[in-house]
Amino acid sequence: MRPFKYTAAGTVRAATQRMNANSQAQYLAGGTNLLDLMKEDVERPTELVDITRLKMSEIQRIQTGARQGGVSIGALGKNTDAANHPIIRQHFPLLTQAILAGASAQIRNMASNAGNLNQRTRCPYFYEVAMPCNKREPGTGCGALQGINRTHALFGWSEQCVAVHPSDMCVALAALDAVVKVQGTDGQVRSIPFADYHRLPADAPQKDNTLQPGELITAIEIPKNAFAPTSYYLKVRDRASYAFALLSVAAALELDGNRIRQVRIALGGVAHKPWRATEAEQFLVGKEATEAHFRQAAELEMKNARPLEHNAFKVELGKRAIARALMQAKTGGKA
Numbered sequence: 001m002r003p004f005k006y007t008a009a010g011t012v013r014a015a016t017q018r019m020n021a022n023s024q025a026q027y028l029a030g031g032t033n034l035l036d037l038m039k040e041d042v043e044r045p046t047e048l049v050d051i052t053r054l055k056m057s058e059i060q061r062i063q064t065g066a067r068q069g070g071v072s073i074g075a076l077g078k079n080t081d082a083a084n085h086p087i088i089r090q091h092f093p094l095l096t097q098a099i100l101a102g103a104s105a106q107i108r109n110m111a112s113n114a115g116n117l118n119q120r121t122r123c124p125y126f127y128e129v130a131m132p133c134n135k136r137e138p139g140t141g142c143g144a145l146q147g148i149n150r151t152h153a154l155f156g157w158s159e160q161c162v163a164v165h166p167s168d169m170c171v172a173l174a175a176l177d178a179v180v181k182v183q184g185t186d187g188q189v190r191s192i193p194f195a196d197y198h199r200l201p202a203d204a205p206q207k208d209n210t211l212q213p214g215e216l217i218t219a220i221e222i223p224k225n226a227f228a229p230t231s232y233y234l235k236v237r238d239r240a241s242y243a244f245a246l247l248s249v250a251a252a253l254e255l256d257g258n259r260i261r262q263v264r265i266a267l268g269g270v271a272h273k274p275w276r277a278t279e280a281e282q283f284l285v286g287k288e289a290t291e292a293h294f295r296q297a298a299e300l301e302m303k304n305a306r307p308l309e310h311n312a313f314k315v316e317l318g319k320r321a322i323a324r325a326l327m328q329a330k331t332g333g334k335a
Contacts, residue, residue, distance in 0.1 A: 001038050005047040009054065012183050012216060018049045020185040020214040027051050027216065029076055029112035032103075033119040041129055042120075042136055052076065056218055059085045067179065069224035075114035075217040079169065080105070082113055092222055094252055097233035097333075098172035104242050114217035116169045117180065117197065118209065121272075122244050123152065123163040134160045135205045142205075145308070151246060154305040154314055155271040161205030162308060165198060165273050166244050172233060174274035175250035175266035179221045185214040191221075198273030205272070227252035227264065232328035235268075236321055245269035247317050249325035253289060260284050265301075265322065270314065277301040280322060289330050291323065298322035 007025075009015035019025050025047035026034060037043035057077040062070045071087050082088055083099035099108065102116075125131045125143035132141035144152050144162050152162040178194040198209050211217075231252040237243040248268035254261045263284045265277035280297035287293045298319040305315045328334075 002041070002044055004038075004045055006050065007047060008050045012054060012056075012218065013187055015049050015051050015054065016183060016185040016214045016216050018047075019216075022047050023213065025049055029115045030078070030110040031115075032107050032111045033115065037120060037127075040127055042127060051216070057081070059087060061087065062221060067221050067223040070222050072181075073113055073220045073222070075112065075219055077113050079103075079108040079111045079113060079116060082169075083108070091224075091228050092176065093228055094176060094231035094233055094250055095169065095172045095222070097231075098168045098248075098250060101233060101235045101248070102168035113169075113220060116167055117173075117217065117220070119166060120208065121163040122166045124148075126163060135163060135201075138204070138206050148310060149308040150310040151244070151269070152308055152311055153271050154302075154307055154311065154318070155267075155275050156200040157272065157306065157308075158201045158203065158205070160203055161201035161272065163201070163205070164269050164271060165208075167274070168233070168235060168245065168248060168268060170194075170198070171248055171266045171268035171274045172250045173220065173222070174276055175252055175264040176222045176225065176227070177264070179223075180217055181219040181221060182211060182215045182217050184212060189218070194274075195276060201272045208272075225252070226254045226262070229332050230255060230329050232325050232333050234321055234325040234328065236317060247314055247321055249321045251322070251325035251329040253326070253329050255289060255330070258289050260287055260289050263326075265297075265326070267301075267318065267322075270305075270318065277322065279304070284326075289326075291327055294323040294326040295319070297326070 026045040028048040028050045057074040083096045089096050125133045131143040153164050180192040180197050183189050233250050235245050235248040245268045250266045252264040263281050267275040280301040283297045302318045
């Protein structure tokens, strides 16, 4: 690990201003991803701005505004606390399921909610500093593009990068139309719709999200919805625990009898960002919630996949996973 300066921030304004003063600084919260990357010499910050003293861990109902009745999740709250909070478990169980599907209990006890959004890809070419990686060192090439790319992207990739976003939590947040609240160096607060928070790689894969320099996440907000009884998170992985998704599906339905009034579907493990299955959603609205319709929707969504040399199996996997997740959501997670 390389030498770095340590700064403890007492206020949000102090944290953002310190980051603005040093373009090579990074925020430190749970550190579960950042410190690993520093040890591997992938990340090389010259300064860590410790934000753990900031009061941004509360989970509470939103009382006013466009998202009234929804929930605000503090950026510095731990993943474990978010997953097990009574408001989340009762009204947004899809998020609970997704968080508990990720990492290990020890990591969830340390990892912050905002940090989960900003974790880096687990592409092995990104972690191996001897290999080319445009995300780690822009302009060096993408080792995975012609390499071993079994776990890599099906959608939205470019010649510059085929890595996937690793988060489970973010897949659920994408399906739930979450909003990311951030504060800038000027003290101004802005709201970023979750669909716009993470980026596709295009020609700048080193940029994972749309945060401006120095901006700090203060909260994640989820609007009120009627998906709680009929939602499900399905994660397909090589082993039952402590593994990242080959492919995951966050599925949520609002039913009128057996007719679909609203539906949300997001996929993980298939793109540089959580991937909203908009074609499948549009097809299903107004239709009967049947396995045949779920399979048709899955076919529509996966027809646009662009598999790489080693991950074509994920196309069929995606079709089956989408249909299965929707069936599980329809029955409230019961087989």
